[in-house]
Amino acid sequence: MGALLQIRDLRIRFGAMEAVHGSSLSIDEGEVLGLVGESGSGKSATALAILGLLGPAAKVSGEIMWRDNDLLQQPASHWRRIRGREIAMIFQEPMTALNPVMSIGRQVAETAQAHFPSWSGREAKRKAIAALEAVDLADAAVRYGDYPHQFSGGQRQRILIAMALINNPRLLIADDPPRVVAITPAITGTGAENLEVAVSGERFQREAIVQVQGQLVETRFVSSMTLVLIVPSLLFARAAELPLLVLNADDNISNAVILTVENGPLITRLSRGKIKAGVGVIELNVGGVAFKSGATLFANSQSLSTTFVNESSLIARIPAEMTSQPGVLMLQARNPDGGRSNSVKLKVK
Numbered sequence: 001m002g003a004l005l006q007i008r009d010l011r012i013r014f015g016a017m018e019a020v021h022g023s024s025l026s027i028d029e030g031e032v033l034g035l036v037g038e039s040g041s042g043k044s045a046t047a048l049a050i051l052g053l054l055g056p057a058a059k060v061s062g063e064i065m066w067r068d069n070d071l072l073q074q075p076a077s078h079w080r081r082i083r084g085r086e087i088a089m090i091f092q093e094p095m096t097a098l099n100p101v102m103s104i105g106r107q108v109a110e111t112a113q114a115h116f117p118s119w120s121g122r123e124a125k126r127k128a129i130a131a132l133e134a135v136d137l138a139d140a141a142v143r144y145g146d147y148p149h150q151f152s153g154g155q156r157q158r159i160l161i162a163m164a165l166i167n168n169p170r171l172l173i174a175d176d177p178p179r180v181v182a183i184t185p186a187i188t189g190t191g192a193e194n195l196e197v198a199v200s201g202e203r204f205q206r207e208a209i210v211q212v213q214g215q216l217v218e219t220r221f222v223s224s225m226t227l228v229l230i231v232p233s234l235l236f237a238r239a240a241e242l243p244l245l246v247l248n249a250d251d252n253i254s255n256a257v258i259l260t261v262e263n264g265p266l267i268t269r270l271s272r273g274k275i276k277a278g279v280g281v282i283e284l285n286v287g288g289v290a291f292k293s294g295a296t297l298f299a300n301s302q303s304l305s306t307t308f309v310n311e312s313s314l315i316a317r318i319p320a321e322m323t324s325q326p327g328v329l330m331l332q333a334r335n336p337d338g339g340r341s342n343s344v345k346l347k348v349k
Contacts, residue, residue, distance in 0.1 A: 003065070005050070005171055010062040012045050012054065018043045027171065044092065047173045051089055052079040068320075085115040088169035094156035094255065098148040104159050105144030106131060113161045122346050131162040152243075152258040195266070195342065196258065197248065199227040207249035210272050212259060213242045231259070265290045265333045265341040273319075274347035277326050282318040284346070286333065294336040299329045299346070 003026040012020040020042035027033050035043050040197055048054050052071065064071040066082065091097035099107055109128035113119055121125070125144065130142035136159040138303050148156055164172060199210070203224060210219045218230040227246065246254035271285035286297060289312060296306045297316035307315040314333060323327065327348050333341040 003027060004031075004067065006063070006065040007046075007050075008065070010049065011060070012042065012049055012065065013059040013113055014057060019058075020049075034208050043174050047089060047175050050173065051083050051087060052076075053083075071257070081115075084169070085167050086169055087171045087173065087304075088164040088167065089173040089175065090157075090160050090164045092175045094160050094252075095148065095336040097160055098156060099229065100148055103147055104151070105129070105132070105143045105146075108159065108163050108166060115167055126160075127166060131166040134165070135162045136157075137162070141304065145306060152256065154257045156256045157206040195231045197229040197231050199229060199244070200225060201227075201246065201254065203248070204246060208249050211245045211247065239259055265292070265295060265335055265339055267331065267333055267344045269342045270331070270344065270346060272346075274349055275323060277348050278324055280320045280323075282323055284316050284318060286314040286316060286331070287312060288314070288333065288341065290335075290339070292335040292337065292339075296334050298332045298334060 005025075005027040007023060007025050008019070010023040023042070023046060025033065025035070035046065037043050037295075045054065045058075049058075049060050049150075050066075054060060056304055060072060065088070071079070071082075073329045075116050079116070081262075088266060098104065100222070105125065105128050109124040109130055112127050113124045116124075126214070132144075137143070137155060137158050148159075151159065154336065204227055205224070206221045208219065208221060208227060210227065211216055212229070212231050215232075217232070220228040221292055222228055242259045243256050245256055251293065258276075266289040267286060268289060269287040271287075284297075291308065291311050291314055293308050295308055295314060297304045297314055299318060299322060300315075302322070304319075305317040309315060316331075329346040329348060330345045331346055
């Protein structure tokens with residue numbers, strides 16, 4: 001029995017530029033093959049050629065043998081029969097691969113109905129919801145009618161995976177850049193100036209940089225699977241959810257994920273950074289994110305009289321005995337559910 005897919009002397013040309021020069025490879029049933037190369041070396045062009053998606057501007061020659069048939073010699077109707085049914089692809093950028101004016105559920109269901117037209121709309125919806133649940137998309141049935149812009153980058157990537165897998169293809173092609181799979185805000189004693197965040201993923205490069213809400217942030221490379229960011233907490237002053245992107249040195253960009261304050265409230269600013277000693281009771285306005293009704297401000301682990309204003313503002317009263325002598329007060333907000341903010345210094349001079 002021959003290989004499931006065999007490519008011989010594949011050449012792809014766009015005008016005067018040859019993107020792929022005589023590439024050959026073979027994939028057997030059940031095998032995993034990685035195609036590695038620098039940016040612009042023709043990896044994506046090869047994947048698109050296998051599916052016949054390069055368009056008329058591309059001149060493709062050689063052989064793409066699928067189950068002993070040369071796809072390059074087949075009519076367009078043959079491509080349509082196997083594309084999405086026998087060979088499927090997870091595209092590189094979810095936001096451009098998904099239709100922005102069609103609900104995600106309908107897009108997944110349509111992928112199946114294109115190959116199984118006898119399915120009723122109800123059956124296609126049931127299959128689509130099952131596919132979305134299989135990739136751990138939360139509340140798949142409830143969010144079936146939502147649109148791509150209502151999901152984070154990581155969620156959109158899961159939707160593309162569901163679309164690729166719903167028909168149980170024999171070959172799955174993943175055209176994937178660096179990928180963020182988890183972010184962990186570590187709200188520890190980093191102070192009001194910054195927030196330390198661990199980013200887990202795949203294929204990070206040593207020279208990778210990170211954007212949070214379009215702003216470059218300090219990045220420390222730990223490994224190809226871990227980065228540590230120092231995010232200015234002032235970015236959280238107006239939003240509790242911020243988009244995050246990893247950019248590798250070869251210009252590959254990761255999926256977008258949402259950075260949130262998961263471990264509790266966050267203090268982003270104080271109405272004053274220092275106070276004079278011996279002036280009596282001090283009223284302090286505290287700004288932040290995710291404060292809840294009943295939140296309490298603590299100074300050096302001692303609870304203060306606190307007024308909840310809204311989810312981004314508290315007013316606390318610091319007793320005279322705590323400010324009678326020069327020193328430093330470490331402030332922390334705590335929600336009734338146990339969530340604790342970062343610690344912020346207030347100097348007493």
